[in-house]
Amino acid sequence: MSLSEEVLEYSTFKRMKDDLLEDHSKSAMKLFQSEFLITFEAVRPTNCNLANFLASEEVLVPDENLPGYFNLSSPLVRWLLLQQIIPKLFSTSPQAEVSYNPFTGTLDILKALKQVVCVFDKEIIKSCNSFKLARVLVNNANNREVPRESVYDAELYRIMSNWLGRFTVMGQWHLKYRASGHINNKYVDIVIARSDHPTIAFKLLASATKKELKEHYKRALIYDKKLSANETWVVHFTCEENAISVPC
Structure with missing residues (x-):
């Protein structure tokens, strides 16, 4: 329990x-x-x-x-x-079976993320009270209101909890480590674990700038090392209009 x-x-x-x-x-x-x-x-x-x-x-x-x-x-x-x-x-989950890598037997996380995003509750995302002003171009304008990271975090957690029955999905995993003589306390947004061992870690962002993305890429490498996770992912949910044509 x-x-x-x-x-x-x-x-x-x-x-x-x-x-x-x-x-x-x-x-x-x-x-x-x-x-x-x-x-x-x-x-x-x-x-x-x-x-x-x-x-x-x-x-x-x-x-x-x-x-x-x-x-x-x-x-x-x-x-x-x-x-x-x-x-x-609200037990939404993808209709498809959870996908595993045929060679390693591990969770195919990229395919899983694509399936999970398709069943996000779009009305919840549109109607939520948690907005921020985007510092990237959205609908050909600056400072548009866009959903914060916490909106996507809650939806991703809800659906993965329902769907990934063989795993335990946890939010805000407390990561404590020493660096440069100081104790650091960080919180990983979502961790997928098995037998209390973190297997896959997620750092989420929402409509971030390229500078913010690069900072989180560096942070993800620290999480990967300190958690001893099999995989660490930066997941960027963005409303930026040129995010696909000009990726970071």
Whole structure:
């Protein structure tokens, strides 16, 4: 049993888990998924009744200073819902079987990523509250609003958790290592593991500049070395209009 599963069996969280996994909670969890999951800022929900239901389950709390706005109750609750509730309520996965390399038997991660992206919930990505201003050209203009990394992170995690049954998918893997006499604490966005050993690591970006990409390529090499993972990937979700014709 994973740590998040154990936490949800604790009496403080068990009622919340049981209630949220009921079919009648799907609308409220859809609201949470699109408006609260990917931001820690106060949000004015599009449906106050559903937000009040989530507040009664202690998922959200009304903002004391902004009437009509709600906040996440805690990062722990967000983590529990992302890992244990949302994948079960919204169990999307590619129709195809998981692909493996015929020579090594390892997961064919490039093919898997292509299949997973095809079943992303596009409405969630379009309607989410987590936007940033792009520093690359989007729709022939600068400073367009585009989804942040956290939007893609949540969708990738949700679908891979449902689909990769032979593996454990974990988010925010804590990587601690010493370099130049200092202790470094880093968090790898998504790790696919087997028997608690990190097998494949992902560093995600969203509509990044070439400078940011190059910095993350260097960071990925550190992750690869310190994690002893079989593979380390930089996955770039971008709205930049010339990203394919002029790749980095």
